[in-house]
Amino acid sequence: MKKYRILFLILLLSLTIFRLFYIRSLNLSPDEAYYWDWSRNLALSYYDHPPMVAYLIFFFTRLGSSEFTVRLTSVLFALGISIFIYLLAQDIFRSERIGFFSSLLLNIMPGFSIGGIIVTPDVPLVFFWVLTFYLFYQVIKKENKYLWYPLGIALGLGFLSKYNMILFLPCGLLFLLLSSKNRRWFKYKEPYLALIIALFIFTPVIIWNYQHHWVSFAKQLKHGLGRRGFPLRNLGDYLGSQAGIISPFLFFGLLWAMIKGLPLGKKIRRDNLLLLFCFSLPIFLFFLLTSLRSKVEANWPAVGYFTALIAFMGLVFEIKGRKKRVFLMLLVFFSSFILTACAHYPAILRLSPEIDPRNRLYGWDQLGERVSRIKDEMGEGTFIFAPRHQLASELAFYTDKRYQTYDLDGENRYHYWGRADFLIGKDAIFATPENYDKAPHILSHFESFEKEEPYRIYCNERLMKTFLIYRCYNYQGGLFGG
Numbered sequence: 001m002k003k004y005r006i007l008f009l010i011l012l013l014s015l016t017i018f019r020l021f022y023i024r025s026l027n028l029s030p031d032e033a034y035y036w037d038w039s040r041n042l043a044l045s046y047y048d049h050p051p052m053v054a055y056l057i058f059f060f061t062r063l064g065s066s067e068f069t070v071r072l073t074s075v076l077f078a079l080g081i082s083i084f085i086y087l088l089a090q091d092i093f094r095s096e097r098i099g100f101f102s103s104l105l106l107n108i109m110p111g112f113s114i115g116g117i118i119v120t121p122d123v124p125l126v127f128f129w130v131l132t133f134y135l136f137y138q139v140i141k142k143e144n145k146y147l148w149y150p151l152g153i154a155l156g157l158g159f160l161s162k163y164n165m166i167l168f169l170p171c172g173l174l175f176l177l178l179s180s181k182n183r184r185w186f187k188y189k190e191p192y193l194a195l196i197i198a199l200f201i202f203t204p205v206i207i208w209n210y211q212h213h214w215v216s217f218a219k220q221l222k223h224g225l226g227r228r229g230f231p232l233r234n235l236g237d238y239l240g241s242q243a244g245i246i247s248p249f250l251f252f253g254l255l256w257a258m259i260k261g262l263p264l265g266k267k268i269r270r271d272n273l274l275l276l277f278c279f280s281l282p283i284f285l286f287f288l289l290t291s292l293r294s295k296v297e298a299n300w301p302a303v304g305y306f307t308a309l310i311a312f313m314g315l316v317f318e319i320k321g322r323k324k325r326v327f328l329m330l331l332v333f334f335s336s337f338i339l340t341a342c343a344h345y346p347a348i349l350r351l352s353p354e355i356d357p358r359n360r361l362y363g364w365d366q367l368g369e370r371v372s373r374i375k376d377e378m379g380e381g382t383f384i385f386a387p388r389h390q391l392a393s394e395l396a397f398y399t400d401k402r403y404q405t406y407d408l409d410g411e412n413r414y415h416y417w418g419r420a421d422f423l424i425g426k427d428a429i430f431a432t433p434e435n436y437d438k439a440p441h442i443l444s445h446f447e448s449f450e451k452e453e454p455y456r457i458y459c460n461e462r463l464m465k466t467f468l469i470y471r472c473y474n475y476q477g478g479l480f481g482g
Contacts, residue, residue, distance in 0.1 A: 004100040008086055011100070015107055015116070016079050022344070023071040023117050026361040028397055030390030032119050033364070036061070036070050037393040045208035047216055049121045052161040056124060065402070071119050077127040078116035082107060084130045085306060088137060092272045093314040102313045105333065109309075111245030111302060113340045121162040122299050128158035129303045132168060133279060140182055140275065145190045152194030156201025163220050164303060167283055169195075175278040179271050231292040238291035241298035242284075246305060247336040250312075253328070254305060257312035258284065273311060280308035347460070359464050363457035367431065367467055368398025370455055374429055375399070378471060382427045385479075387436050395431060406480060408442065424477045434466040447474035 028036065038046055038054035039061060045051050056073040063069050082103045090099025106112055115123055135151040138144070158165035176182050185191055209216050243251040261277030283304030287296050319325050342349055346357050375382050384399065385406040386392040392407035399405075406423070428446070432439055434454060443449045452469040 002096075004096040008096075008100045008103060011104060011107070012079060012082060015082075016075060019075045019078065019116055020068075023075065024066075024068050026067065026117075026358075027364040028067055028070060028394070029118060029360045030394055032070060033393035033397045034390050035119060035121075036065075037389075037396055040396075043208060044204035045216060047212075047219065049162055049216075050160045050202075050205045052124045052157065053119065053121045057119065065397075071117060074116055074119045074123050077123050078107075078112070081112075081127055081130050081306075084134045085310065088130075088134055089310045089313060091141075092137070092276070092310060093317070095314075095317070098310075098313050098317055101329070102310050105250070105313065105336065106306070106309055108333065108337045108340050109246055109250065109305075110336065110339045110343050111299070111305075114343055115302075117344075120299075122302060124161035125158060125164060126303060126306070128154055128161055129165060129168065130306055132158055133307065136172060137275065139185075140179075140271070145188055148188075148190035148194040149197065152197030153201065155194065156198035159198060159202040160205065164300065167286070167303065168279075171279045171282055174282060175275055178274055178278065181271065234291045234293075234295050235288070238288060238296045241296075242301065244339075245298050245302070247332075247339045249335045250332045253312050253316075253332055254280075254308040255284075257315050258308050260315060261311050273314075276307040276311040280304045280311065284308075356464070358459065362459055363464055364394040365398045366457055367455065368395055369400070371395055371429055371431055371469065372400040374452070374469065374471065375403070378427055378429065382429060383423055384429045384431070386431050387433075387438070387442075391431065391433070408479060423475055423480070426475050428472040428475055430470040430472050432468050432470075434468055436468070439468065439470070442479065443470060443472065445476050445479050446472040447476065449473065 035053050036057055038051070039058035042054060042058060043051060046054065053073070057070055060069045060072045085106050086099040086103040088099075089102035090096045093099075107116070115126065132151055132154040135147055135154055139147045139151065155165070155168060158168065176185055205216075246254065258277060258281035261273045261281070281304070283301055287301040290296050316325055316328060319328070343357065351357075371384060375384065383406060384392075384395055384403055385408065386395060387408050389407040392405040396402060396405040430439075430442060430449075450471040452471065455467045455469055457464045457466070
């Protein structure tokens with residue numbers, strides 16, 4: 001059906017143009033500014049994540065450092081992911097109509113839509129996950145053993161993006177075990193060579209962790225497996241967050257498709273459904289069990305929903321009765337679109353500043369301008385610091401000369417980027433949120449200080465946030481890790 005191919009191209013062009021204009025209109029979020037600061041301090045890896053997002057930001061900001069170039073990765077990778085989802089869906093179910101609707105639904109899913117404009121390590125993770133899955137599907141479909149080699153490269157690049165990529169291995173293993181036709185791959189050398197290629201590409205992260213006492217690996221294990229909070233509350237938060245980033249009706253639709261995939265795939269020997277099942281429900285269940293032990297962030301299971309979405313659209317078009325199909329699709333598409341529209345333009349909801357998502361994307365340029373003026377008044381040798389790495393990164397990006405800034409949470413950044421002993425004896429500007437309660441202790445490390453008037457940031461006459469700024473004199477040492 002050629003018309004669905006044309007509609008797909010129109011969809012891609014429209015969304016890409018919209019995103020290219022939209023990403024110019026918002027300040028960087030605190031995490032985005034943090035990853036941009038990574039790109040100014042390139043390393044083999046980082047405390048929080050592998051380095052791919054920093055490398056991508058570094059590459060695109062050679063065109064000029066702005067919100068647009070920092071986020072360009074997200075727009076281009078969202079375009080690539082949409083193409084691969086279309087190709088997978090239309091090939092797996094032999095229908096360009098299913099390919100088009102799969103890609104359309106993907107792009108109005110709130111979590112993916114935000115990922116198409118905000119740059120995080122999840123952006124390259126998802127791209128390389130989908131690319132690796134596409135190559136895995138081609139291996140299975142074409143029975144071409146040489147495709148294992150590009151698969152290994154894509155897998156390795158996924159490892160360089162985020163540690164969650166490791167979940168691809170048990171998912172692929174599960175499929176090969178369940179599919180009687182594909183168990184023969186265990187006898188070939190190519191799958192094992194693909195894994196060796198992936199691990200070789202991942203070597204820089206291993207080297208960095210070895211040099212830093214395996215701190216990043218330990219952090220991720222503690223973050224994911226450490227016991228935190230109450231199990232039932234964590235479980236409720238997990239399910240609620242998944243319904244939020246996907247949209248409630250689509251969330252239940254994807255669960256239905258995941259659960260239906262295994263019995264259908266085994267019963268009537270449909271390896272396509274079995275493959276989609278193996279790369280979706282096990283991931284959802286893994287993080288569901290994890291939530292009984294500790295808090296699970298909303299984005300962690302995201303990689304499992306792309307195959308579930310393809311399965312959902314394929315199964316929807318197999319439902320007998322056109323009215324049922326149309327009703328289900330309208331319900332899912334409309335509810336997802338409304339949530340996505342609200343996520344992009346939250347002003348229509350008139351939310352309070354405490355829960356307004358714009359608060360993370362607004363006012364940082366104003367704060368940076370104010371801090372720049374104070375720095376000009378205090379002199380060249382004055383340094384800038386903040387309580388947390390995200391605020392320090394925002395100040396770094398939005399001060400007029402992109403100054404090197406410092407944070408007090410040294411284990412995240414400056415502990416690995418160099419000691420700060422040379423700052424002793426210098427004056428400083430300390431910027432902090434109004435509710436930061438450790439300011440007196442921080443200020444005691446200076447000979448004297450002066451407090452500026454509270455700096456308030458407004459949007460449409462509504463107070464969004466307030467910062468306290470201190471002029472600090474003669475740093476005595478003892479604040480920064482290293």
